[in-house]
Amino acid sequence: FTKRKLDDAALEELEELLITADLGPTTAAKVTAELARTRFGKEVTAEEVKGFLAAEIAKTISPIAQPLVIDPARKPHVILLVGVNGTGKTTTIGKLARQFRAEGKSVMLAAGDTFRAAAVSQLKIWGERTGCEVIARDTGADAAGLAFDAVERARAQGVDVLLIDTAGRLQNKAGLMDELRKIVRVIKKVDESAPHTTLLTLDATTGQNAHSQVEIFRDMVNVNGLILTKLDGSARGGVLVALAEKFKLPVHAIGVGEGVYDLRPFDADAFAKSLMGLNAD
Amino acid sequence: MFEGLTGRLGDIFDKLRRRGALTEEDVSMALREVRVALLEADVALPVVKQFVTQVKERAVGVEVLRSVSPGQQVIKIVHDNLVEMLGQGVDINLNAAPPVPILMVGLQGSGKTTSTAKIALRLKTKDRKKVLMASLDVRRPAAQEQLKVLGEQVGVATLPIVPGQDPVTIAKRAMETGRLEGYDVVMLDTAGRLSIDEELMAEVAAVRDATSPVETLLVADAMTGQDAVTVATNFNDKVGITGIMLTRVDGDARGGAALSMRQITGKPIKLLGVGEKIDALEPFHPDRVAGRILGM
Ligand SMILES: Nc1nc2c(ncn2[C@@H]2O[C@H](COP(=O)(O)OP(=O)(O)OP(=O)(O)O)[C@@H](O)[C@H]2O)c(=O)[nH]1
Ligand SMILES: Nc1nc2c(ncn2[C@@H]2O[C@H](COP(=O)(O)OP(=O)(O)OP(=O)(O)O)[C@@H](O)[C@H]2O)c(=O)[nH]1
Ligand SMILES: [K+]
Ligand SMILES: [Mg+2]
Ligand SMILES: [Mg+2]
Numbered sequence: 001f002t003k004r005k006l007d008d009a010a011l012e013e014l015e016e017l018l019i020t021a022d023l024g025p026t027t028a029a030k031v032t033a034e035l036a037r038t039r040f041g042k043e044v045t046a047e048e049v050k051g052f053l054a055a056e057i058a059k060t061i062s063p064i065a066q067p068l069v070i071d072p073a074r075k076p077h078v079i080l081l082v083g084v085n086g087t088g089k090t091t092t093i094g095k096l097a098r099q100f101r102a103e104g105k106s107v108m109l110a111a112g113d114t115f116r117a118a119a120v121s122q123l124k125i126w127g128e129r130t131g132c133e134v135i136a137r138d139t140g141a142d143a144a145g146l147a148f149d150a151v152e153r154a155r156a157q158g159v160d161v162l163l164i165d166t167a168g169r170l171q172n173k174a175g176l177m178d179e180l181r182k183i184v185r186v187i188k189k190v191d192e193s194a195p196h197t198t199l200l201t202l203d204a205t206t207g208q209n210a211h212s213q214v215e216i217f218r219d220m221v222n223v224n225g226l227i228l229t230k231l232d233g234s235a236r237g238g239v240l241v242a243l244a245e246k247f248k249l250p251v252h253a254i255g256v257g258e259g260v261y262d263l264r265p266f267d268a269d270a271f272a273k274s275l276m277g278l279n280a281d
Numbered sequence: 282m283f284e285g286l287t288g289r290l291g292d293i294f295d296k297l298r299r300r301g302a303l304t305e306e307d308v309s310m311a312l313r314e315v316r317v318a319l320l321e322a323d324v325a326l327p328v329v330k331q332f333v334t335q336v337k338e339r340a341v342g343v344e345v346l347r348s349v350s351p352g353q354q355v356i357k358i359v360h361d362n363l364v365e366m367l368g369q370g371v372d373i374n375l376n377a378a379p380p381v382p383i384l385m386v387g388l389q390g391s392g393k394t395t396s397t398a399k400i401a402l403r404l405k406t407k408d409r410k411k412v413l414m415a416s417l418d419v420r421r422p423a424a425q426e427q428l429k430v431l432g433e434q435v436g437v438a439t440l441p442i443v444p445g446q447d448p449v450t451i452a453k454r455a456m457e458t459g460r461l462e463g464y465d466v467v468m469l470d471t472a473g474r475l476s477i478d479e480e481l482m483a484e485v486a487a488v489r490d491a492t493s494p495v496e497t498l499l500v501a502d503a504m505t506g507q508d509a510v511t512v513a514t515n516f517n518d519k520v521g522i523t524g525i526m527l528t529r530v531d532g533d534a535r536g537g538a539a540l541s542m543r544q545i546t547g548k549p550i551k552l553l554g555v556g557e558k559i560d561a562l563e564p565f566h567p568d569r570v571a572g573r574i575l576g577m
């Protein structure tokens with residue numbers, strides 16, 4: 001690689017690379033300014049400077065790379081999946097169920113999306129694929145009531161993990177967000193400490209609206225973990241960098257496909273490298 | 282964080298209460314804010330650059346009207362240019378011998394199946410068309426059942442499900458049923474796919490070749506970020522789209538992807554999805570979308 005002076009033009013190119021990875025204009029400018037402060041005017045190769053930026057970004061996000069830990073004292077450890085429509089909640093439940101089953105845990109699924117056409121059938125298929133019992137009612141039934149039943153059943157059976165699906169909803173819909181709060185309230189009637197984990201699925205294709213998604217879902221239902229889905233696509237999910245600084249919510253895993261095995265731990269270094277267009281090693 | 286353009290420019294121009302023509306300096310300063318506002322609204326970077334250059338050419342030298350501030354004058358130029366770039370709303374094209382095939386394509390979870398049912402309902406009630414819907418999605422669990430249930434909800438026929446058939450076979454069967462049973466329109470819902478997935482992009486191209494759709498709509502989420510460039514480019518190059526349907530416009534995303542995809546493909550935005558319910562479908566109005574992108 002040829003060395004080149006890190007001048008304004010080179011910095012602008014880097015800033016643009018970050019913008020096209022969805023870091024957003026403010027974060028992209030901040031990250032580039034930090035680089036300019038330490039390296040401006042130096043002779044560097046493109047690889048070096050990208051590597052440096054990747055390392056800086058990795059530093060920001062490594063505190064949020066945390067695996068999802070199941071509390072063995074809870075039977076069940078209740079996990080509620082929430083998020084915007086189509087972001088991957090139901091599929092992620094299938095992937096998590098497989099993972100927990102592989103770890104030798106007993107897992108139950110609850111078809112809390114009683115709204116969308118065939119959402120119940122979709123989860124039932126994931127139940128079959130992963131060998132998990134699925135608690136379900138007909139479409140149109142009360143989701144909170146279903147969740148209540150599921151927690152009671154899981155508790156009675158001493159199940160290790162209960163994964164509860166919910167209907168997708170946009171965070172700006174007050175009525176739908178109230179319904180989600182109701183689901184949480186009703187779960188608490190069975191177990192005050194539940195849900196132990198409330199996971200928000202974020203679609204890597206999403207741009208700056210992810211800020212609003214995380215903020216509102218967190219405020220409404222105490223989201224305490226994120227899963228970034230669809231990272232197998234061309235989108236790089238750079239909005240996560242700003243989210244990491246602002247909300248500090250752990251990212252437990254990433255989705256890299258539609259299959260049952262397509263869930264990976266969130267690796268801060270690999271993620272940062274991919275943002276910079278560098279191959280992870 | 283997401284301050285609208287009015288607020289951003291207002292602050293700058295309040296300090297600068299000069300009159301006369303907009304100078305190059307005024308415009309450059311304003312356009313820095315415009316650039317940030319557009320990027321925060323998820324307009325793709327190459328489109329932002331093109332837009333800013335265009336506005337600059339138009340704005341320098343423009344007389345500031347007596348009744349407005351220089352900031353408002355710039356905003357007007359930006360807004361008008363944005364409306365122009367977004368283009369007019371265009372109706373679904375049914376200009377062909379029935380049954381008219383309409384192909385729905387897009388990324389996973391973008392809203393294809395729901396939008397298929399929405400469009401079918403609209404064609405049925407508004408245009409009095411006899412519509413058949415077919416799901417070619419043999420991958421997502423319960424995808425075909427989802428479309429069937431939606432069909433029952435809105436009173437639109439769906440192609441009987443035959444397990445084990447591949448998408449091209451289902452598509453041909455749908456067209457054949459459409460011909461034999463006198464349908465006006467056949468809506469083909471496809472599985473979600475990544476635009477960089479060569480194999481699946483080839484599969485949908487094969488469906489296109491087998492059915493010669495009159496409309497191929499790219500169904501895309503209004504919350505899409507910079508990836509809109511890759512998605513729009515690939516679907517347009519590899520499948521050939523005739524229009525865009527933007528979904529989840531009922532959300533609070535600024536929706537800059539609309540401008541990106543329109544600009545990159547040159548294809549019109551045809552319809553907006555504005556809710557989960559099957560009647561939540563609206564025509565596209567460029568001025569509304571422009572106002573939203575600018576945060577006004
Ligand atoms: N490529 C890819 N596709 C994914 C991933 N996760 C989910 N999907 C696909 O995205 C689509 C939507 O996934 P779902 O799991 O149904 O999403 P959801 O959030 O439950 O959707 P709603 O319940 O309708 O709100 C499906 O086609 C999935 O196969 C992923 O990590 N990568
Ligand atoms: N709020 C809102 N939700 C929508 C809109 N369009 C679709 N949805 C929801 O988005 C989710 C995904 O919709 P689908 O129609 O299943 O998406 P798809 O593109 O067919 O998904 P795949 O087949 O898995 O690729 C569902 O929860 C729909 O209810 C819309 O305009 N607004
Ligand atoms: K990716
Ligand atoms: Mg779901
Ligand atoms: Mg579908």
